[in-house]
Amino acid sequence: MALNKLRSYRHKVLTESLVDDVDFTSRSTSVPTEYLFKILVIGELGTGKTSIIKRYVHRFFSQHYRATIGVDFALKSIDWDSNTVVRLQLWDIAGQERFGNMTRVYYKDALGAFIVFDVTRPATFDAVVKWKQDLDAKVSLEDGTPIPCVLLANKCDQTKEGMVNSVAKMDEFCKENMFSAWYETSAKENVNIDDAAKTLVSQILKYTAQYKPTYLKSKGQVILNSVMSSEDKKNNCSC
C-alpha cells in the first residue's frame, strides 16, 4: 500500500527525552499510541455544526449566531484507553454551505464525517443525501468504501418535524445511504454528542487497525496547511 495514500497518523510520544536517568525499557510499555484523525462536519447552513463542535470541544453553547467565511478547525483529544490517545481535527465548513459543492481539497484525507441536519427544518434533512453523495464522490477509504459517517439529527430539544419522528424509517434511510449510525443530538442541552463521536471514532479505529502506519504527526500538519492553498481560496471565494 502506498504511503502517500495512507490517511492515519500514529506516533509514539517522546516523553522519555524530558526525563533524566530513566530506564527506557521499563517505560516503553506505558507510552500511549497517538492517532490523529481528520473529521469533517458538514450539512446545511444553520443546522448547528459550529454549535456541536463548540459543545464537544469547549463544553460551551451560545445562541449567538455567527456564520464565518472559511474553514474553522478545532482539536479534541480523547484518552481512548490506557494505551491509546485519539486526537480529532474537526473541520467546520463555517459558512461555505451556501456555495454548493465543497472542494475536493476540503475533504482530502478525511477519515470520518458527521452530516448534520436540523430536526425542526425538514428541508435540511432533504439535503442530507446530497451531502453524503458529495462526500462519497470526493473521499473514500483505501479499499474504495465510504469513510465512516454518522448522521446527526440536531436540535432535538425542539419539536421534530418530518421523517426524524420515525426511528424505523431513519434506520432504513441510514442503511440505504451507508451511514454508520444516526443520533438525535442537542448542542444546546448536550445530548448524545459524546456518544456520536465515540461511535465514529470506534468505526475509524476498526479501519486503521488493519494497517501499521508509519507517518509522523508532522505529516498531518502539512495536510492541515494545504487546505489554505491559493487554489482552494480561489475556488471558495464568495466575491
Ligand SMILES: Nc1nc2c(ncn2[C@@H]2O[C@H](COP(=O)(O)OP(=O)(O)O)[C@@H](O)[C@H]2O)c(=O)[nH]1
Ligand atoms: N435549540 C437549539 N438551537 C441550536 C442547537 N444547535 C445550534 N442551535 C442554534 O442554531 C443556530 C445555528 O447554529 P450554528 O452552530 O451556527 O449552525 P451552523 O451554520 O450549522 O454552524 C444558532 O442560533 C444556534 O444557537 C440545538 O441543539 N438546539
Ligand SMILES: [Mg+2]
Ligand atoms: Mg457554522
